[in-house]
Amino acid sequence: MAQVTQVGARVASKPSLKARFQESVRYAKQWRSHYVFMAPFITLFTIFTIIPVLSSIYLSFTYFNVLQPPKWIGWSNYALLFLEDDIFLIALKNTLVFAIITGPVSFFMQFALAWLINSLKYRTGYTLAFYAPSITSGLVMSNIWKILFSSDMYGYLNYFLTRIGAITQPVLWLQDVDTMMPIVILVSLWMSMGAGFLSFLAGLQNMNEELYEAGRMDGIRNRLQEVWYITLPMMKPQLLFGAVMAVVRALEVSSVAISLTGLPSPLYATHTIMTHLQDYAFIRFEMGYASAISVVLFVMMFSLSRFFMRVLSTKDEY
Amino acid sequence: MRLRFRRRKIKREPIGIYIVLGLIALVMILPLYLLVINAFKPLEELFLFPPRYYVMNPTTTNFTDLLVATNAAWIPFSRYLFNSVFITVVVVTAHVVVACMCAYPLAKSRAPGVKLIFNFVVASLMFSPLVTNIPRYLIVNSLGMIDTYWALILPGIAGSMGVFLMKQFLEQVPTSLIEAARIDGSSEWNLFWKLIMPLSRPAWATLTIFAWLSSWNDEWSPLVFTRSEAMKTLPLAIHTMFSGSNIIARAGASAAASLLQTAPTIMIFLFLQKRVISTMAHAGIK
Numbered sequence: 001m002a003q004v005t006q007v008g009a010r011v012a013s014k015p016s017l018k019a020r021f022q023e024s025v026r027y028a029k030q031w032r033s034h035y036v037f038m039a040p041f042i043t044l045f046t047i048f049t050i051i052p053v054l055s056s057i058y059l060s061f062t063y064f065n066v067l068q069p070p071k072w073i074g075w076s077n078y079a080l081l082f083l084e085d086d087i088f089l090i091a092l093k094n095t096l097v098f099a100i101i102t103g104p105v106s107f108f109m110q111f112a113l114a115w116l117i118n119s120l121k122y123r124t125g126y127t128l129a130f131y132a133p134s135i136t137s138g139l140v141m142s143n144i145w146k147i148l149f150s151s152d153m154y155g156y157l158n159y160f161l162t163r164i165g166a167i168t169q170p171v172l173w174l175q176d177v178d179t180m181m182p183i184v185i186l187v188s189l190w191m192s193m194g195a196g197f198l199s200f201l202a203g204l205q206n207m208n209e210e211l212y213e214a215g216r217m218d219g220i221r222n223r224l225q226e227v228w229y230i231t232l233p234m235m236k237p238q239l240l241f242g243a244v245m246a247v248v249r250a251l252e253v254s255s256v257a258i259s260l261t262g263l264p265s266p267l268y269a270t271h272t273i274m275t276h277l278q279d280y281a282f283i284r285f286e287m288g289y290a291s292a293i294s295v296v297l298f299v300m301m302f303s304l305s306r307f308f309m310r311v312l313s314t315k316d317e318y
Numbered sequence: 319m320r321l322r323f324r325r326r327k328i329k330r331e332p333i334g335i336y337i338v339l340g341l342i343a344l345v346m347i348l349p350l351y352l353l354v355i356n357a358f359k360p361l362e363e364l365f366l367f368p369p370r371y372y373v374m375n376p377t378t379t380n381f382t383d384l385l386v387a388t389n390a391a392w393i394p395f396s397r398y399l400f401n402s403v404f405i406t407v408v409v410v411t412a413h414v415v416v417a418c419m420c421a422y423p424l425a426k427s428r429a430p431g432v433k434l435i436f437n438f439v440v441a442s443l444m445f446s447p448l449v450t451n452i453p454r455y456l457i458v459n460s461l462g463m464i465d466t467y468w469a470l471i472l473p474g475i476a477g478s479m480g481v482f483l484m485k486q487f488l489e490q491v492p493t494s495l496i497e498a499a500r501i502d503g504s505s506e507w508n509l510f511w512k513l514i515m516p517l518s519r520p521a522w523a524t525l526t527i528f529a530w531l532s533s534w535n536d537e538w539s540p541l542v543f544t545r546s547e548a549m550k551t552l553p554l555a556i557h558t559m560f561s562g563s564n565i566i567a568r569a570g571a572s573a574a575a576s577l578l579q580t581a582p583t584i585m586i587f588l589f590l591q592k593r594v595i596s597t598m599a600h601a602g603i604k
Contacts, residue, residue: 028430030429031430034429035423038424040419041419041475044475047472047476048457056450066452124588124591135580144352159367195479201520202521241482248444277446290448305440
């Protein structure tokens with residue numbers, strides 16, 4: 001008995017798993033050229049970054065002293081870290097103090113200075129002056145900083161302050177527990193005008209002039225409003241980049257602290273999470289513990305940056 | 319409606335801003351200035367107290383000391399310079415190209431898996447490189463690349479900050495522009511080289527500066543991946559030759575070497591900044 005079906009009618013049935021897979025492969029094949037674009041970086045990235053990171057996460061569950069093969073110990077590194085390690089708590093406090101001061105301040109400074117410089121005609125000199133500090137390698141500059149902040153009468157800062165009569169005895173800048181942290185913060189701020197600053201400058205230069213004119217016609221009266229309503233929203237991708245870099249940089253400070261105040265610093269005053277990590281990794285050779293610290297640090301940075309991404313993301317605003 | 323402030327280009331230059339920025343700039347540049355003048359001070363002036371902010375008898379003996387005296391050692395100093403220059407140039411070129419190529423689909427493509435890859439890239443930024451060094455060493459060793467140029471070049475190309483930076487910039491390129499080019503029949507490769515790259519010039523010029531910076535100043539990679547003297551790069555050489563008591567004993571040569579380490583970056587920066595400023599007189603789809 002012939003079945004009469006309507007033209008174009010389809011038998012409704014759930015496509016099989018195989019069919020769905022083939023469909024998605026076909027969809028992906030459309031973008032083949034894009035995958036080819038991404039391929040060189042992805043290969044190198046997987047070999048030299050992803051695999052080491054995964055190995056480090058594995059190592060954080062082991063006891064590894066580089067001379068013998070790693071020995072599995074499960075969660076005890078993390079238990080030790082959170083429950084018994086007092087120095088880690090000091091390091092955590094120092095890092096948070098540091099990050100809270102340096103992060104937002106440097107972010108704000110980067111944007112403010114980029115914006116100010118952008119409104120001038122003769123920019124190169126100023127840009128160089130502000131960017132140059134972050135170009136120098138920490139080791140090279142630490143010699144100069146130690147001369148400037150040297151704790152005897154010959155240190156430039158001590159000498160200068162004595163000359164103008166502000167102090168009578170040399171201040172132990174880098175040895176006194178109370179002054180060490182502010183100095184490390186200062187030097188860090190000095191060196192922080194780097195990636196974010198340049199990317200803000202580049203982004204500001206890329207801004208569309210027409211938007212400003214349109215804004216003016218709509219009634220924006222002064223520069224501050226212009227910044228808030230036009231510049232900042234247009235610069236969201238750069239702001240996100242600057243924020244993430246600022247977070248990473250602030251939570252990762254260690255070489256400045258070590259070269260200025262030594263490892264470990266007196267009373268652990270400038271001991272940050274990273275210096276704690278270096279202590280365990282390169283002085284005590286406990287790579288398992290150091291990996292556990294770096295995983296904790298990673299979780300902190302990751303959650304902060306996810307938060308920023310949610311706030312500053314642009315979803316196809318064009 | 320009377321406009322209270324004129325268009326940016328014909329505006330009267332605000333002197334106040336120049337002065338304030340100038341003061342801040344002076345403070346920021348002071349340590350670098352000290353670095354530069356120390357390199358030209360003869361030995362008598364280096365340890366003078368109270369310190370002089372100028373050089374009385376500028377001399378180049380520090381530089382000749384550096385290049386000539388270390389010749390007596392088994393590796394001439396110029397070899398370190400060459401290593402650094404070669405590696406950095408290769409890494410920077412390759413990195414900029416590879417990072418831009420990867421960032422374009424990450425920013426604008428709807429291919430499946432793109433978001434996941436980007437999350438990986440950003441996540442990898444946050445893992446401390448100190449800790450990943452040992453697994454990296456093991457990988458490079460198993461690939462047989464220890465103590466070759468490859469070991470210093472390939473990991474340098476795989477930096478994720480570049481991709482992150484370029485992706486954020488490329489997000490700003492209007493999608494309508496790209497679609498217009500596609501409709502006009504351009505291939506993806508053509509689109510990338512002829513449209514995207516010129517449009518994002520400030521971005522990859524900035525990236526070049528960063529890539530140069532991180533590769534030139536890098537003393538960790540040669541420490542981990544090289545064994546022989548001849549493969550060392552400049553920062554590592556400075557670290558080994560001019561630390562400890564050598565800071566005082568060879569202060570002049572140390573200052574000269576530090577200047578050699580710092581100067582090329584500043585010059586690259588100056589060169590690229592002029593390019594960046596001069597080509598971005600206007601922006602936008604026009």
